[in-house]
Amino acid sequence: MDGSLMGEDFTLAITACWVISALCLGAIAAWAVARYRKVSGNDHD
Amino acid sequence: MTEEQPKKRMPRRRRQQRLMLAALIVPALTGAIGLAVIAIGQSQVYFYPPRDLPSPSELDGRTVRLGGMVVEGSIEQGLETDTSFRVTDYVETVTVVTNDMLPGLFGDNQGVVVQGTLAADGTFIAARVMAKHDENYMPAEVADALEESGRLEEYKKKGLVEQDR
Amino acid sequence: MKMLAFLANPDRFRRLTGPALPVTGLLATGLVLVGAVWALGFSPDDQVQGEAVKIMYVHVPAAWMAMAAYAFIAVASLIGYVWRHSLADVAAREAALPGFVFTLLALVTGSIWGRITWGVWWDWDARMTSMLALLFIYAGYMALWRAIENEGQAARAAALLAMVGAINLPIIKFSVDFWETLHQKASVIRADGPSMPASMLWPLAIMALGYTAFFAFHVMLRMHTVILEKRREARARPARAASTATISHPASDGSPSGEHA
Numbered sequence: 001m002d003g004s005l006m007g008e009d010f011t012l013a014i015t016a017c018w019v020i021s022a023l024c025l026g027a028i029a030a031w032a033v034a035r036y037r038k039v040s041g042n043d044h045d
Numbered sequence: 046m047t048e049e050q051p052k053k054r055m056p057r058r059r060r061q062q063r064l065m066l067a068a069l070i071v072p073a074l075t076g077a078i079g080l081a082v083i084a085i086g087q088s089q090v091y092f093y094p095p096r097d098l099p100s101p102s103e104l105d106g107r108t109v110r111l112g113g114m115v116v117e118g119s120i121e122q123g124l125e126t127d128t129s130f131r132v133t134d135y136v137e138t139v140t141v142v143t144n145d146m147l148p149g150l151f152g153d154n155q156g157v158v159v160q161g162t163l164a165a166d167g168t169f170i171a172a173r174v175m176a177k178h179d180e181n182y183m184p185a186e187v188a189d190a191l192e193e194s195g196r197l198e199e200y201k202k203k204g205l206v207e208q209d210r
Numbered sequence: 211m212k213m214l215a216f217l218a219n220p221d222r223f224r225r226l227t228g229p230a231l232p233v234t235g236l237l238a239t240g241l242v243l244v245g246a247v248w249a250l251g252f253s254p255d256d257q258v259q260g261e262a263v264k265i266m267y268v269h270v271p272a273a274w275m276a277m278a279a280y281a282f283i284a285v286a287s288l289i290g291y292v293w294r295h296s297l298a299d300v301a302a303r304e305a306a307l308p309g310f311v312f313t314l315l316a317l318v319t320g321s322i323w324g325r326i327t328w329g330v331w332w333d334w335d336a337r338m339t340s341m342l343a344l345l346f347i348y349a350g351y352m353a354l355w356r357a358i359e360n361e362g363q364a365a366r367a368a369a370l371l372a373m374v375g376a377i378n379l380p381i382i383k384f385s386v387d388f389w390e391t392l393h394q395k396a397s398v399i400r401a402d403g404p405s406m407p408a409s410m411l412w413p414l415a416i417m418a419l420g421y422t423a424f425f426a427f428h429v430m431l432r433m434h435t436v437i438l439e440k441r442r443e444a445r446a447r448p449a450r451a452a453s454t455a456t457i458s459h460p461a462s463d464g465s466p467s468g469e470h471a
Contacts, residue, residue: 003115003152003176005260005326006185013326014264017319018246021268024311025424032431039438064292070370075377082381091335091390112390148329150258158392175328180397182263182406184254 092158095137101163110160111139111169112177117153132157132169143171150176220437223297227430234427241420249413263410265323270398271418273316275425276344277379279309282429283351284376287369297433299365302372303355304432308425310348317341328392336385337393340378347375 092110093099099109111132119131129142141159151157156177161170249267256263283302290298320338325331332338351371358364386395398404404411 003150003155004258005149005262006255006257008149008260008262010260010262010264010326013322014250014261017265017268017322018250020318021272021315024315025421028307028311029424029428032428032435036431036435036438039435039442060292060294063294067288067291067370067373071373074374078374079377079381082377086336086389091392146329148327150327151329173330175330175333175392177392178258178327178394180394180400180405182397182410183257184407184409185257185260186254187407188257 094134095132095139096134098137098139098163098169101165101167104163106162108160108162108172110158111141111171112156112158113139115151115153115155115157120153132159139167139169141169141171141174143174145172145174147174148176150178220297220440224434224437227434231427231430231434234423234430238420238423238427241416241423245413245417245420248416253413254407254409259327262323262326265319265326266410267413267417269316269319269323270414271421272312272319273341274418275421276309276313276316276341277382278422279305279312279425280344280348280372280376281379282425283309283372284379287372290365291369291373296365299369300433300436301429303365303368304436305425305429306348306352306355308428310345310352312421312425313341313345313348317345324392330392333392335391335393336389337382337391340382340385344378344382347371347378351375 090109092112095111095113098111113132113134116131116133116138119129121129123129123142127142127144128147129140131138131140133139141161143159143161151174156179158175158177159169159171160173160175162172163169245267250264253264253267255261283305286298286302286305289295290302317338320341321331324333351368354368354371355364358367383396385391386393397406398411398414406414
């Protein structure tokens, strides 16, 4: 037992964290942009 | 029509009333919640360091937690899946036996928190073993370089490098 | 105070922040991309955690933003509550969704990271429990807005909830110092300065700035959208157009009973 995780492979966990983060933030951004387009598209301001 | 005019005509008194109301309600509720949290927190012990661990009779078979550092060289693999090791807070030391799978960070001179029961003979039987790491980050290369340059001891004392390098 | 009244006019708000929208959006994208490449491709492994430390670069910014967004909501709520600044109420309301998502991300990435380092997916220590409480407060806050029909009353109730819930922020921050926890103590914002080398601090800072720009972009965009939606609504009801052309609470229509706090 060397008390260290050096050299171990965590690609799956790291990828999961980054992808989940990107998806969630991307999703709410996309939603906000869609709502904005919907209301400003028909606006004759 | 502008938005500003009606607002100025709105009595200043009402705004001050709301400010006072907020200044009363919010701190009162906030304080109440804060105190409750502190009170609950104080009554629960997250883990005992070895020096504070009550005696087996006091604990009476309750599940509790023990936290400290793994004593270097104390880890022994049993015949099957059980492992034993000693946990210390540099004042007292407790022997722990466990069947649980050990986390990757578990090792000599690493922090550990175990959950289980205290046997009559003072051995802690852990159902769960969790590794605890501190808040320091150091690149592996830097640690290697320190080791080579002989400055490792200096940094170990500062608590910046893990102890068993 | 003058600044607040100045910004209270929705049209002025839109004119002032309009150009900032695409800029913050691009900034957010750019910073997060640069931060991601730096963190994943060019940052060192940790001597204890190995490459698992790369989760830190999404976990920590998410946790920071979870708290920053809530602080924003608490301040905007106070302004909206005391000064009846309806745009502040809108700002608070729209900040809740990104804040909720940041909190959720902090919890999920933290759980995965904890499974690797501590060996458990979750633990009821003070840090994790108070972050979970933050998630529930966000959820309750959003639900409260939807539950009360009268928008003015909803704003007031939500504002009070937000302000009282703010006590959770110092609890979260100091939980690791005040109580014994599995979660480690602070590595960046601490009395002795960061316990992290520059090679890790830089990508972390860039990710944090990127997340901040994202938050600003999202809230501003939502506020623009809400203003336009209300304008549309007002045009569809010409009889009340005069009083709803700008965002205002129903009570300010001049009814004698006025506003009750």
